[in-house]
Amino acid sequence: MALSIAAExxxxxxxxxxxxxxxxxxxxxxxxxxxxxxxxxxxxxxDATVFVARDETGTAVAMGSLKVHDGETGEVKRMFCEVHVRGRGLGRAILGAIEARARNLGLARLVLETGATPGFEPAWALYEGAGFTACPAVLDYPDSEYSRFYEKSLSS
Structure with missing residues (x-):
């Protein structure tokens, strides 16, 4: 499956x-x-950049976005991959595009909030596999049993 990822x-x-x-x-x-x-x-x-993966027919099959909070911090938001193309590395590719954009903007770190309940295991594996580490609550999110937070330093 030929795929393209672009900001849209x-x-x-x-x-x-x-x-x-x-x-x-x-x-x-x-x-x-x-x-x-x-x-x-x-x-x-x-303050946001949305990346969309499209297949060879032009159908959108995955997405994710970068929300810039200040000159130092960007947030990964709205990561999603259609069921029929999961497991093909699209999440990692979208995260790579987000990280590249954040670096181009001179951001020092990426953060994110995701769920902490059953059903979010694939998200945890994706973020941890991409070098994100668990951290305390970020930005203005409340700390709760329903959220898990991650961060990744972009400093070289």
Whole structure:
């Protein structure tokens, strides 16, 4: 399967649909007050870059975004891969694009919040395999039993 990854606007019908599938997957995994989902409109903000993987037919099959918080910290948000292409390295490729963008912007570290309940094991494996380490709560997220936090230094 030939794939391409590029920064794109999330304000496209196929990306909106992908975000809906991501939200549908996440909603039963933790209480609503512990879900911190960016909307497509928020993902389209000047402080965010959305990366989309497309297959040879042009179908969007994976996505992830970088949200810049300040001159030092970027956050990985909205990582998702369609079920039929999981296990092919797309998550790692999207993370690589996010990390490259963060480095190009001169950011010193990446952080992220993900779920801490059953159903998030693939996310933990992805982030840990990409060199992220568990850390205390980041940014303004509440520390709870429903969240797991990671960080990665981008300093050389």
């Amino acid at each position: 606007t999330p304000l496209q019908d196929d990306i909106r649909s992908m975000v809906e599938r991501l939200n549908a997957y996440l909603q039963p995994l933790s209480p609503p007050q512990f879900q911190f989902q960016l909307t497509v409109e928020q993902m389209a903000g000047a």
